[in-house]
Amino acid sequence: MPIVTTAQLVKLQARTDHIRNICILAHVDHGKTTLSDSLLASNGIISSKLAGKVRYLDSREDEQQRGITMEASGISLYFKILREAAEGGNYTKSDEYLINLIDAPGHVDFASEVSTASRLCDGALILVDVVEGVCTQTHTVLRQAWVEKVNPILVLNKVDRLVTELKLTPSEAYVHINKILEQVNAIMGTFYAGDVMEEETRKHDAEKERLTKKEGNENSDIESSSSETILEERDDSNIYFTPDSGNVVFASALDGWAFRVEQFAQIYAAKLGIKENILRKVLWGDYYLDPKTKRLLQYRHLKGRQLKPMFVHHIEKIEKIVKSLNLKILPRDKRSKDTRSLLISIFNQWLPLSTALPSPVAAQPVRLPRMLGALPTSHAEPKTGFEQDLYNCNYSDSSPVIAYVSKMCAVFSSQLPENRRKQWTAEELRERGRQKRGELLLASNNRQGISLTDTSSDSNNEYQKIPISEDSNVINENEESQPKETFIGFARLYSGTIRVGQKLYVLGPKYDPSFPDLHCSEVTIESLYLMMGRELESLQEVPAGNVFGVGGLEGHILKNGTLSSTKEFKSLAGVTTETSPIVRVALEPEDPSEINKLIEGLRLLNQADPCVEVLVQETGEHVILTAGEVHLEVSKKDFDLRERFAKIEIQVSPPIVPFRETIVSVQEQNKELSTQHGVVTVSTPNKYCVIKLRAVPLPSNVTSFLNQHVITIKSILDERQQRNKVESQITDDYEDSLKEVANKEERVLDNEEFLKNLESEFSKAVEKEIWKDVVDKWRKNSSESKNSDLPLQIENDKDLNKQSSSVLTIRDFEENIHTGFQLATKSGPLCAEPMMGVAYFLEDFKISIPEENIDVTEMRSKVGGQVITTMRDACRQSFLEWSPRLMLAMYSCDIQATTETLGRVYGVISRRRGRIISEEMKEGTPFFQICALLPVFESFGFADEIRKRTSGAASPQLIFNGFEMLDQDPFWVPTTEEELEDLGEKSDRENLAKKYMESVRIRKGMSTDKKIVEHAEKQRTLKKK
Known part of the structure; x- marks a missing residue:
């Protein structure tokens, strides 16, 4: 070829x-x-x-x-x-x-x-x-x-x-x-x-809202029914x-080789006397050809005859294919016992790989409405001239330049076309040889003392120097001065023609045309490249519809962004990812003086890998988050960080796995106890404020509902916070939530619909005595806080709002109470991990300040800090009044295994404390499809162990599947006579929850129950060396 x-x-x-x-x-x-x-x-x-x-x-x-x-x-x-x-x-x-x-x-x-x-x-x-x-x-x-x-x-x-x-x-x-x-x-x-x-659902809600506004419209029902008919x-x-x-x-x-059915339709159409378009439709499916009548039959017309389907009958005959297509098959290939060599020799000559897919002109009107924020099922029409050029993939000079950069690729500077040594042609090599020979001749004559002025002038005229060596020296100098790594944007141009030297705007993911000065910068296109796998080829311009590489974006685009010739166009939505980083490790250089190299390496890694997240913890540790164990190994040690970006030796901590802390409900027989369980009363150190708090475990259905609508909750809270702010002062948190809403495939509910659905989830638990008053208070609060602009609204209760002896009220400490609550839920009492599935109720808040302390501002500042710590401690104490539990991060594990390796796979999963969910045998194959749940904490080295135990026959796929409660009390000790008799005072059985809890506490530097010296009275004999 x-x-x-x-x-x-x-x-x-x-x-x-x-x-x-x-x-x-x-x-x-x-x-x-x-x-x-x-x-x-x-x-x-x-x-x-x-x-x-x-x-x-x-x-x-x-x-x-x-x-x-x-x-x-x-x-x-x-x-x-x-x-x-x-x-x-x-x-x-x-x-x-x-x-x-x-x-x-x-x-x-x-x-x-x-x-x-x-x-x-x-x-x-x-x-x-x-x-x-x-x-x-x-x-x-x-x-x-x-x-x-x-x-x-x-x-x-x-x-x-x-x-x-x-x-x-x-x-x-x-x-x-x-x-x-x-x-x-x-x-x-x-x-x-x-x-x-x-x-x-969306049309139904819109129709319902329209009917509410226009109750007297008689045609509304007809329009509603017609829209539903069109939808169906x-x-x-x-x-x-x-x-x-x-x-x-x-x-x-x-x-x-590859083929499609239509290629066989072209071959057999003339022979069978059937039109090609008809034959194409019947070559696959339950269609049969009557060899006598040459008629096409369906299965119900076979009447017991054993005929082969059209696909089987006309595609299996090798000799007919070879003869009809005049293929050259060597006799040794036909006699070969290796059937693969015969297939390769036949199909390579006949069936090249090719498929029919849409061009950019046909595809962009379908794809761009989704990228521009339209609804997934809507058929949007272009509203502006910009959108018209985008939909038509117009590459004229009058069209705006709109390109999307999906990621930044790290490339060695020596691999760039402008830094590669120029490949000499045969003529240039001959010319360089003549030049060298002339220089050697001139040097030898000068050593002999012979004057060759004329000859040298003739030679200088005849052999004009080619500045190849000078160019190569310049290139080497440039290579030394340039950085080792260069970032190239991997981009797609949707409109216009992009050229080298052109000035464009870089629109970040948070860019809003209403605020053109935010998240926008100007950049000059330094270079354009044709992507050729391992190599790049320089280009001067690229028209719309192409995929290309672009240089000069380093420092302007972190992971993805939009290139535009105008600020009037909004940034294209971020990409949708199916995985989120869950595994994290802390990094530090072996030589502390190289910390700056590590920071620079982490910056480059964060830009080069779209899934890696880099952050600095409150303790000052540098942490990277990755999608899984393989991703972690590739990022931190095998190639990227250690050998490519930082180029230093790095110490890596054991993987940090997230946990959640929760509490479980009391047994049904303890109804009287359950209504009073979890109630604590705590006062501030100066005895000015007394907080009465109650913790209650949320029903599982409510917890699941809240987890499924995290983005809805964020959008509602952020909308309340931003309602009274100046539009130009948009915070990053609010923009992040909007970006997250755009990225996730989840229908975001409005405030009223969310509250209604959440109330129905609570109502399912009304039959339990413990939730009877909760639903009543929820109805009351949700109705009173509709117009509230505060992130937390204190209940409008008589007990909480009654005036105390001082001029300070609970409203003055609302933010302090909220801060203490956030501190407690972010760092639970078990091992300082976030809480989950817990509801807190502020039962009472009393303020008793002596009358002589009349300075309200001073007292508010003095008491406010103590309220924060007291609220935090109260939340933790009420949490521990229940039976606490740890929630483990879980992987969904899918494995394909043969019958011979099935038992070994089960053994590895059980040793890793996994749980088999399903096992199905795929019909017609020797494979079993196994689905299991595996704790992330136990997953490190799991893939290697599976491959070793099965000799490479099975390979797992691990996907994060949320959190699952480990039903074991980390503080459990034998108490009953039977437990003490079976297990002893120290409980010989391993408490798995306690093991996990203490491992996290040790990592965080918290105290544990482990004793450094177990038996101080025992004799210790030291071996002398």
């Missing part, structure tokens, strides 16, 4: 309708990088024999060592397709296409890279291993494609394994593939149903994968 030049690719960048921006998404080890290699081989970048072995787009050293992709990388490819002429059957017309391909990781720890890749592309190849079937990450990437409005193509990869490994017959393979299609389509159906229900009749056929529609590809990426 001839090598495609850069000039050919640059020429195609201006043909917007012939550009395809594609990303490859799949579960880990389903063949993404192998498929990329096969496509690269078609452009002559690598040999076709090395496809799947080179892993060309895995440019990092640790990617090659581990055999998994960790960073999304892009490359531009040339593709030429032959189309059949209108009159005859000769392929005379050819079209050229530019394929901007992005290979994304499949491991769950690097899901953020999938988000950045999908945002830049218009289409996605969703790979599924036909043997392993639909896995955890398959569901995740399908959802990512749905959210980003990316047009997916389903690639059923490793079809050869059905024959070579599972030994299935053609009919069995057809049934097996059909089941995989049904599973994928079922997932797509759930996404569609969720959007439809959300839109129906919406076509959903285009969201499913069916081979006859052309969005399903059967492939073997390792062998370098």
Whole structure:
């Protein structure tokens, strides 16, 4: 295959309708990088024999060592397709296409890279291993494609394994593939149903609000019913994968072949006398061909005859395919016992990898409304000239430049095109040789004392010096002065044409056109690059619709942002990520004098990795948060921080895992006790204020509801805080919440709807005596605090608002009470971890200040600090009045294992204190699908142990699944006679909750019950050396 030049690719960048921006998404080890290699081989970048072995787009050293992709990388490819002429059957017309391909990781720890890749592309190849079937990450990437409005193509990869490994017959393979299609389509159906229900709820709420405002409108009912009818009749056929529609590809990426049903339809249309468009629809499914009448039959018309489906009957015959296509198959390939070599020789000549996906012109009107903040199911029309240019992908000079930078890639400065040594041509090498020979001749003549003035002048005229050596010296000097790492923006241009030297505005994720001076900076485009995997090629300009690299953004964009030629355009929404960082470690340099290098390295790591979070704790420790154990190892030691950014030796603390503290309800038989349980009365040290507080465990359904609507709670509280502030003084917290709302796929409820739903959750617990007065007070408070602008509103109770002997009231200490409450809930009494599932009620607050202390301001400042600490201590004491519990961070663990390794997998999970949720055997395969819950605290080293115990046959996928209560009291000791008899006074059984609690307390420097000296009276014999 001839090598495609850069000039050919640059020429195609201006043909917007012939550009395809594609990303490859799949579960880990389903063949993404192998498929990329096969496509690269078609452009002559690598040999076709090395496809799947080179892993060309895995440019990092640790990617090659581990055999998994960790960073999304892009490359531009040339593709030429032959189309059949209108009159005859000769392929005379050819079209050229530019394929901007992005290979994304499949491991769950690097899901953020999938988000950045999908945002830049218009289409996605969703790979599924036909043997392993639909896995955890398959569901995740399908959802990512749905959210980003990316047009997916389903690639059923490793079809050869059905024959070579599972030994299935053609009919069995057809049934097996059909089941995989049904599973994928079922997932797509759930996404569609969720959007439809959300839109129906939204329309219902809008209609209800309109009817409330206009009660006298007679046509309202008719309009409402018509809108619901339109909603129900919406076509959903285009969201499913069916081979006859052309969005399903059967492939073997390792062998370098793929086909679609329509290609067989072209072959058999003339032979069977059936139109090609009809044959394309019946080549997949329960359709059969009557060999006598040449008629198509459905299953119900077979009448007991054993006929093969059309797909099985017409695709299995190798000899017919070879003869009809005039393929050259060597006799030694036919006689070979290796069936794979025969398949490769056939399919490589006939079925090149190719798919049909939308161009930027067709894709941007579908995707951009979502990015601009429109509702997921709405069909928005362009409202301004800017949006019109965006939707049309207009690259004229009059169109504004709008580009989205999805991430910043760290590149070695020596790899940049401007810093690479110039490759000499043959003519330049010959000229340099003549120049050197002339200089040597002149030097030798001068040593002999011979005057060669004329000769030297002639030689100087004949051999004009080429400033190659000088240029190379300049390059070396520049390399030494430049930093080792340079950040290149990985971007997609939606409108206009971007050029080198052009001045643009960088709009941050928090940018609002109403406040053009905030979160906006001006930058000059220093360089543009064509992404070619491991290499970059310099460009002078890039038209709309292309994926490219841009230099000069360092210091302006941290992780992602928008480039715009105008401040009137709003920033494009942030990417949606399916994982959040949960594992954290503290870092410090081995040499304390290198702390500045560590800080600089952390800054670079934070910019280079979209999922890493870097923070400094109150103790001064530098902490990084990562998505999982593999992500942590890659970030801190194997490559990024230690060897690339900081370049120093680093001490790493054991992983810091978050916990939550909660309390459990009293048994049903103790109803009288439960109403008074958790009540404490505490006074300030100066005895001026007395606080009576009660703690109550929240019902599990209320806790779940609050966890599901965290963003709604944040938006409501932030809206109250900002209501009376000047618009220009928008705080970062409020903007962060708005950004978070945009990123999460969660319907944000308004204030009234949220309160109504929360009240209904409380009402479900009314049958318990302990919650009877809670619901009553909640109704009272929610109705009285609708117009409140305060983050915390004290109850309007007679006992709390009655005037005391002094002029100070509870209102004067409202902020102090709120601060003490926040301190207590943020740092619980067990191990200083946040509380969860606990409700506090301020039963009484008494103020008794002597009359001689009449200075209100002075007394408020003196008493205020004591109120904070007293409120904090009261919350902790009332918490401990109940039976406390720890809540563990949990991973959802998905493992595929064979029958031989199933027992070993169970053994590893049980040793790690995990719990099996489900176990299913995949029909037609030897694999079991195991779903388990595993504590994050016990997960470190879990993947390596699983692979060792199963000899690499099983590999787990760990996804954060929230918190789960460990039903064990950390303070439990044997008390009854039976417990003392069985366990003894010190309880020989290990208290797991106490173990976790003490490990956290030791890490935080808190006191524990462990004794340094257990038995001081015992003799200690020291061995003399």
